[in-house]
Structures are given as structure tokens and as C-alpha cells.
Amino acid sequence: MTDTPSPGALAGRLKPSADSDDVEMEVEEALGRLEALPDLPVTEHVQVFEGVQQRLSEILSNVDDA
Numbered sequence: 001m002t003d004t005p006s007p008g009a010l011a012g013r014l015k016p017s018a019d020s021d022d023v024e025m026e027v028e029e030a031l032g033r034l035e036a037l038p039d040l041p042v043t044e045h046v047q048v049f050e051g052v053q054q055r056l057s058e059i060l061s062n063v064d065d066a
Contacts (some may be wrong), residue, residue, distance in 0.1 A: 023063055028057040 033052050037045055 023059060027056065028060050030059065 030052050033048060033055075037048060040048065
């Protein structure tokens, strides 16, 4: 197993300020949506993955704009 950092940890490195906690929280919240997958039919998984990907893209865009 590799020591790959979590997306939340990476987000924290992107913007070293008080806002990094907010970014990390947003990333963790977006990834938290994946926890619903076991309770959903497989046919609905793509919609969840797309939603998470969209949200992560928005968060990254906001970090880049700051």
C-alpha cells in the first residue's frame, strides 16, 4: 500500500491559510457523498460519481481563483 495523501490533505496544502480548513471540509463533504453508494442501486452510482466530480472541480476552481 502506498502513502497516498487523502484529497482533503492535498486540499489543505493548496492554500496555506485559515481558508485551508474550509477547503478541506468542502472536499471531505463532497467525498462523503460516496458513502451513500452501498445503499443505492448500481444504476445510480454514475450520477453520484458525476456529482462528486463536479463538486470537486468547483472547489478546485475556487482555490485557483483565490
